[in-house]
Amino acid sequence: MYSSVVGISAESKRGLLLKKIDALLGSSYDLHKVIRKIFHEISRLMDTSNFYLAIYHRKEDTISFEIYTIDGEKRKVSSRKLSKGLTEYVIRTKRPLRINKDVKKVCRKFGIKPIGKDAKSWLGVPMIYKNNVEGVITIQDYKHTNAYSPADESFLMSIASRAAVVIANTRLIEEEIKRAKELALMNQIVRRLTQSLDVGDILETVTKSITLQFKNYNVSLFLVEDKQLVLKKLSKGFRDEVPMDLRLKVGEGFVGVVAKKGSTIVVNDVVKNSRYKGFGQYTQSEVCIPLKISKKTIGVLNIECNEINAFDENSVRILELIADRLSVALHNAQLYQDATDHAKELAVSFTIAQSLISTLELDDVLQRILEAIRNTFGFANIAILLIDKEKNELYIKASYGYSTDVMRNVRLKIGTHGICGHVAATGKMYYATDVTKVPFYVMGKKSVKSEAAIPLKIKGSVIGVLDVESEKLNAFSDRDLRIFSIFASQAAVAIENARLFNETKALSLTDGLTKIANRRHFDLMLDREIRKAKGYSRPLTLAMVDLDNFKKFNDKYGHLNGDKILVHIAHTLKRNIRDSDFVARYGGEEFVILFPELGDVASLKVLERIRNAVEKKPLMMKGVGKKTMTISIGIATYPYNSADAQELVCNADKALYRAKQLGKNRVELAQGAGS
DSSP states (O other): OBOOOTTSOHHHHHHHHHHHHHHTTTSOSOHHHHHHHHHHHHHTTBOOSSEEEEEEETTTTEEEEEEEEETTEEOOOOOEEOOSSHHHHHHHHTSOEEEOSOHHHHHHHHTOOOOSSOOSEEEEEEEEETTEEEEEEEEEESSOSSOOOHHHHHHHHHHHHHHHHHHHHHHHHHHHHHHHHHHHHHHHHHHHHTTOOOHHHHHHHHHHHHHHHSTTEEEEEEEEETTEEEEEEEOTTSOTTSOTTOEEETTSHHHHHHHHHOSOEEESOGGGOTTOOOSSOOOSEEEEEEEEETTEEEEEEEEEESSTTOOOHHHHHHHHHHHHHHHHHHHHHHHHHHOGGGHHHHHHHHHHHHHHHTOOOHHHHHHHHHHHHHHHHOOSEEEEEEEETTTTEEEEEEEESSOHHHHHHOEEETTTSHHHHHHHHHOSOEEESSGGGOTTOOOSOTTOOEEEEEEEEETTEEEEEEEEEESSTTOOOHHHHHHHHHHHHHHHHHHHHHHHHHHHHHHHHBOTTTOSBOHHHHHHHHHHHHHHHHHHTOOEEEEEEEETTHHHHHHHHOHHHHHHHHHHHHHHHHHTSOTTOEEEEEETTEEEEEEETOOHHHHHHHHHHHHHHHHHOOEEETTTEEEOOOEEEEEEEETTTOSSHHHHHHHHHHHHHHHHHTTSSSEEEOTTOOO
16 A cells, blocks of 8 residues: 655655654644645555545534545545444544455444445544544545555554644634634624614625625625515625515515524525525525514525535624624614714714724723713713623623722622613613612612613623613603613623633633643733833843653653643642732743742742642542652843843743753752842
């Protein structure tokens, strides 16, 4: 099965191939490109004329064939749900399968139903990373039995184990990049939507944004008018057979069903569904998403694609987020058009919506909401309460006009505890013209006489409550309540954007294994702290920490146990420093700690305590028992022996090297230290 290269032994060629596959890690963020490179390297040493590499998608429980060759010819094979084929058997058992004869007999024995052309010999191996199957590499021989030896299986397993690492990491990177692009798309759409209150402009913005992001999607937008669904916008991908004056009855086709039921429908193969209503365009998959305000459906966002199973869970989630923002934009536009007698209030609301989108920091967002309501209406008591899902309670996240004690201590059970608790449970606005007549009212301030509470919703789910109180009876007009509703819709979107932003930012600054700060976060903190130290003429100490004999531990007990040790050390470091100190994973088995305003001598005492804590606290691991790890530490301090951030890192690293040279399990100061 091996191709020959003159002058190089088979063993050397195998080793060279494995090294080249290892080198692919991080070479590209494009999974398809990485897989093609892996295939290219394998082809240089193995006969890949009958070969395929399948990727397993755990969430969807499907496999896609990135490379598929028969008799040296590359074929395009559609992805499929897991069935009972040979590939699926390897995925489910997580073990290689080698069949050298009687393939059908072996398949019957294991309950396998072969798919495609019958092979005489078949060898498939799983690509496994961290006990998860990333896919399967398979070679086949359609002419000969006994084509593959145990050595072939072993070598292909070596390739698969390395390919799994490359593919898993590339998928993670690709996913992070994808999430960042999604967030950028969301922010872009929101910014554009807030730039116009014209329905036509809004529909054009959404249609163009979707078709730019998803090249093979066709978009149509329907709005509810007189109990009918009226086509308002159609992307260029649809053919001329679709009439621009199209009207559908509620309940007609997928679009009509969604308008009737008010929930998303995903159809992965429209041919198999009798409800599909086509107009000549080539469509295989369709997703319809309701456009809703509160529980009322105001329209439908319809997306079609010429591929089967085109809409995975992630793409549907993005489209639903777009639909939420589109719903709010359309609602705001409609309110603006209908409320000509309240032009000033609506104009102010629109301006505020723009300012809310200009920041993604949650505290800033909430502060701007409060300031906008206070400046526009002059009400003295305003609060934004968010839901604590674990405790099923509302807590005050931001407020104006309340004491610190109220901010800190007020917790409202969702249900009948307070007007806000009632609103959080029902999802409906509640206006109390006289709070003394509300049996479930909870007093925040004695002077309050009337209260309006509006739910903050995302995708129909309540995430919090906007609460406005007045010291006058029946203080709010219908216009006020309508404007509050606008604020609540905008606030919910702004809060969700801030949450998504903070989630993405946290992921980019956190080490995935130890859950402490990562190298990027450390670089940012070091730059900030060195500038503070220089500006205020104060010391800054950097400690570089390295695990002793970690490679030997990994080789003996395995990388999974090695990961447990890294997590254990990270938690130990975190527990033994001040709140003002900063610890991060620097890379591999190295950690760094920043001690702001602490000299080298004082830091030395802390680090000796940490070193001792690590040495004396073993970690119990299943199947291994109690294992103790020691650490070596190097210290450098600005300005005593380092003039800038680069020198600080360099000197700490040199001190760490000296600690290793002097026997490990010790703390060493950088040369010239001793203040």
